[in-house]
Amino acid sequence: xxxxxxxxxxxxxxxxxxxxxxxxxxxxxxxxxxxxxxxxxxxxxxxxxxxxxxxxxxxxxxxxxxxxxxxxxxxxxxxxxxxxxxxxxxxxxxxxxxxxxxxxxxxxxxxxxxxxxxxxxxxxxxxxxxxxxxxxxxxxxxxxxxxxxxxxxxxxxxxxxxxxxxxxxxxxxxxxxxxxxxxxxxxxxxxxxxxxxxxxxxxxxxxxxxxxxxxxxxxxxxxxxxxxxxxxxxxxxxxxxxxxxxxxxxxxxxxxxxxxxxx
Amino acid sequence: xxxxxxxxxxxxxxxxxxxxxxxxxxxxxxxxxxxxxxxxxxxxxxxxxxxxxxxxxxxxxxxxxxxxxxxxxxxxxxxxxxxxxxxxxxxxxxxxxxxxxxxxxxxxxxxxxxxxxxxxxxxxxxxxxxxxxxxxxxxxxxxxxxxxxxxxxxxxxxxxxxxxxxxxxxxxxxxxxxxxxxxxxxxxxxxxxxxxxxxxxxxxxxxxxxxxxxxxxxxxxxxxxxxxxxxxxxxxxxxxxxxxxxxxxxxxxxxxxxxxxxxxxxxxxxxxxxxxxxxxxxxxxxxxxxxxxxxxxxxxxxxxxxxxxxxxxxxxxxx
Numbered sequence: 001x002x003x004x005x006x007x008x009x010x011x012x013x014x015x016x017x018x019x020x021x022x023x024x025x026x027x028x029x030x031x032x033x034x035x036x037x038x039x040x041x042x043x044x045x046x047x048x049x050x051x052x053x054x055x056x057x058x059x060x061x062x063x064x065x066x067x068x069x070x071x072x073x074x075x076x077x078x079x080x081x082x083x084x085x086x087x088x089x090x091x092x093x094x095x096x097x098x099x100x101x102x103x104x105x106x107x108x109x110x111x112x113x114x115x116x117x118x119x120x121x122x123x124x125x126x127x128x129x130x131x132x133x134x135x136x137x138x139x140x141x142x143x144x145x146x147x148x149x150x151x152x153x154x155x156x157x158x159x160x161x162x163x164x165x166x167x168x169x170x171x172x173x174x175x176x177x178x179x180x181x182x183x184x185x186x187x188x189x190x191x192x193x194x195x196x197x198x199x200x201x202x203x204x205x206x207x208x209x210x211x212x213x214x215x216x217x218x219x220x221x222x223x224x225x226x227x228x229x230x231x232x233x234x235x236x237x238x239x240x241x242x243x244x245x246x247x248x249x250x251x252x253x254x255x256x257x258x259x260x261x262x263x
Numbered sequence: 264x265x266x267x268x269x270x271x272x273x274x275x276x277x278x279x280x281x282x283x284x285x286x287x288x289x290x291x292x293x294x295x296x297x298x299x300x301x302x303x304x305x306x307x308x309x310x311x312x313x314x315x316x317x318x319x320x321x322x323x324x325x326x327x328x329x330x331x332x333x334x335x336x337x338x339x340x341x342x343x344x345x346x347x348x349x350x351x352x353x354x355x356x357x358x359x360x361x362x363x364x365x366x367x368x369x370x371x372x373x374x375x376x377x378x379x380x381x382x383x384x385x386x387x388x389x390x391x392x393x394x395x396x397x398x399x400x401x402x403x404x405x406x407x408x409x410x411x412x413x414x415x416x417x418x419x420x421x422x423x424x425x426x427x428x429x430x431x432x433x434x435x436x437x438x439x440x441x442x443x444x445x446x447x448x449x450x451x452x453x454x455x456x457x458x459x460x461x462x463x464x465x466x467x468x469x470x471x472x473x474x475x476x477x478x479x480x481x482x483x484x485x486x487x488x489x490x491x492x493x494x495x496x497x498x499x500x501x502x503x504x505x506x507x508x509x510x511x512x513x514x515x516x517x518x519x520x521x522x523x524x525x526x527x528x529x530x531x532x533x534x535x536x537x538x539x540x541x542x543x544x545x546x547x548x549x550x551x552x553x554x555x556x557x558x559x560x561x562x563x564x565x566x567x568x569x570x571x572x573x574x575x576x577x578x579x580x581x582x
Contacts, residue, residue: 006380013377024365105361109422112325112355113378114347258345261328 011119011126018127027093028131034089035135039142042078047150049073071151075162075226078143082166083219087173087198091191093131094177097124098257099190108262118254121178125250128174136167158229165222168242172215173198175249182253182260201245213241278303278430278460279324283333286319293319295484297333301462301477303429306452308471308492309464310577311481317464318358320481321434324462325355338429351379353430354423354459359439360415364408368399368418371407372425379426393421397451413444420451424459431455433463437470449474468574478573482581496570502529502545504552505569506538509562518559527551530575541575 022028046069053059053066098121101107111117140163147154177194184190205214217238224232279301286294294316301307311317322328324335324342326349335342338352362371369390376386394400397417402410407418416436423431436452437445445467452461453474465471471478472492479489490498522540523531527547532539542548549568556563571579 009380010378013374017374021363021365105357105359106363108327108357109355109360109362109419110375110378112327112350112357113375114350114380115378116347117345259329261322263327 006114007116007119010115011123014115014119014123015126015130018123019130022127022131028134031089031093031131031135032138034085035139036142038078038081038085039139039144040146042081042143043071043074043146043150046070046073046077069151071147071154072226074147074151075143075154075159076223078139079162079166079219079222079226082170086166086170087202090170090173090177090198091194093128094174095181095184095191095194096187097128097178098181098253099184099187100181102260102262103186105263111262117257121182121254121257122250125175125178125253128178129171132167132170132174136163139163155229158225161225162222165218165225168239169215169218169222172201172242172245172249175246175253176201179249179253179256182256213237215242215245218242276303277301277336278305278338279307279462280336281320281324281333282335284320284323284330284335285332286316286323286328287331293484294323294330297481297484297486299479299486299489301430301460303460304457305477306456306461306475307463308475308478309462309481310466310468310471310478310573311464312466312581315466315481315581316484317466317481318434319484321355321432321464324432325353326350337432351426352428353432354426354428356416356419356423356431356433356436358435360419360422362407362415362418364406366407367404368394368407368421369403371418372422375422376425381426389425389427393424396424396454397421398447413440413447416440416444416448417451420448424455428459430460430462433461435465436463437465437467445470468572468577472573480577480580487580492573495576496573499571499576500545501568501570502542502548503569503571503575504540504542504548505565505567506540506556506561506563507565508536508538509564518561521559522555525551525555539572539575541571 019028049069050063050066053063056062098107101110107120111120140159144154144156144159176197177190180194180197181187181190183193201215205211205216207214212235215238217235221232221235221238277300279299281297281299284294284297284299285292297316297320299320309317309320319328323330324337326342326345330343333343337349340346340349340352342349342352366374372390372393373386376389381389391400394403397420399414399417399421402414407415410418416439420433420436423433433452437448440448449470452463455461456474463475475492477489477491478495480487488495519531519533519538522528527542527544529541529543531541540548540552542552545568553566
């Protein structure tokens with residue numbers, strides 16, 4: 001019992017340090033800024049789309065054919081932003097996590113203290129998850145506020161569900177990057193390995209019979225929720241696969257790190 | 264709770280015990296069946312050339328690497344099985360300590376003290392004590408990123424001491440420092456005598472001669488000898504003549520070469536006006552040396568027959 005208490009106390013200390021580090025090194029602010037930009041930018045861009053099309057030669061006729069922009073378009077653009085840039089965010093925030101500490105030597109000094117290696121890995125994932133959750137909260141609020149102003153109405157429950165699916169989707173990449181960062185001896189190697197892993201995850205949707213379990217299914221589910229809120233079919237397969245992938249990546253990172261020689 | 268397998272019957276009496284410790288990297292054997300005991304309370308110099316296996320030994324002791332074979336105990340606790348309890352027993356300073364540059368010394372020490380489970384009151388008191396000890400009180404709230412090499416090293420010692428460890432493990436603590444920094448760190452180690460067992464690796468023999476009371480020499484992964492410093496020096500018989508030459512009376516020409524050519528001379532070292540001549544035959548040397556140096560026109564202020572220095576012993580055993 002005492003061992004659990006001690007380990008929990010070390011874990012909380014490590015998570016707190018990670019969060020302070022994210023704040024002090026401005027990474028937290030950078031992620032918040034990006035999510036805020038997504039939240040504010042998506043409704044604005046959706047609202048301006050007809051005007052932008054009209055500005056093109058011959059675009060006026062094309063613009064007449066398009067339905068007027070709606071709150072659904074705004075959230076759809078928001079989802080697309082994550083589909084396009086989410087990978088980069090995961091790479092930028094995750095590549096440094098363990099490889100950076102191994103490369104600089106800070107890990108060696110800390111791991112000579114009574115901190116279990118699995119706690120070291122898990123604290124990093126937990127802190128990153130908390131940063132992403134906070135950023136999603138800010139992004140969601142910005143999106144909601146801006147959508148209401150520009151388009152009049154938006155169901156907040158749908159917005160929350162969409163964002164939860166996006167958060168889970170991003171956490172897969174976050175866990176994958178942690179594995180890459182554990183595998184890599186340097187930050188550059190970790191980024192390379194991570195990019196490879198993320199591409200593999202992205203390509204998994206094209207594999208016959210397996211594609212429906214791909215994490216991309218979460219994106220599809222989010223879109224479905226948006227377009228057909230009443231009749232959207234839940235993709236439980238993708239949900240289970242996402243949770244399983246996160247678990248596999250985390251356990252893989254911890255098992256690998258446990259065996260590594262630290263400089 | 265300690266597992267009974269974690270406690271070695273002979274390990275309790277020593278601050279550090281290594282039994283049959285080996286480590287291979289592919290075909291390279293960095294450590295070969297190392298058997299070593301470090302008595303409590305000693306300042307123990309772990310000597311070896313670069314690549315001898317010193318850092319590998321320390322990495323295994325601190326849990327940063329696993330041995331291919333053998334076991335090690337720190338303060339009686341098995342240290343080679345990812346054992347957190349063992350890490351409570353020692354403080355560790357790596358060769359080039361790296362800190363979170365965005366933290367201040369107080370923040371870093373507080374973080375480390377947290378990991379050792381010190382209460383808030385204990386942390387506050389202990390942090391103030393160790394900062395005072397390493398003379399970093401005035402820089403306590405400055406970002407570590409702006410610290411000099413000497414300050415980083417002193418902070419390294421502070422973090423190693425923050426939890427009152429029984430054993431302090433230092434990997435080449437002075438090798439990256441300028442003479443002033445080296446002096447400070449050695450003074451600090453000297454000041455810890457009697458409070459904590461210090462185990463430090465180095466290739467700088469003068470550091471060992473200055474502060475250590477026990478020594479082990481490792482070479483190509485093998486322990487060549489282990490002894491108290493005095494025993495070691497006494498074990499090697501008087502075989503060296505130390506001559507202090509008069510600054511104004513040194514003969515011109517290659518006089519060192521002429522001395523070296525004598526069949527009873529093993530080695531000759533000169534530093535400023537001090538010459539150390541190691542002989543293979545003491546009787547012959549005592550008889551022939553003075554007439555020889557007088558014949559070479561050297562004026563001698565002082566001559567003394569002495570034990571070899573640690574450096575000379577080290578060079579001899581690790582040749």
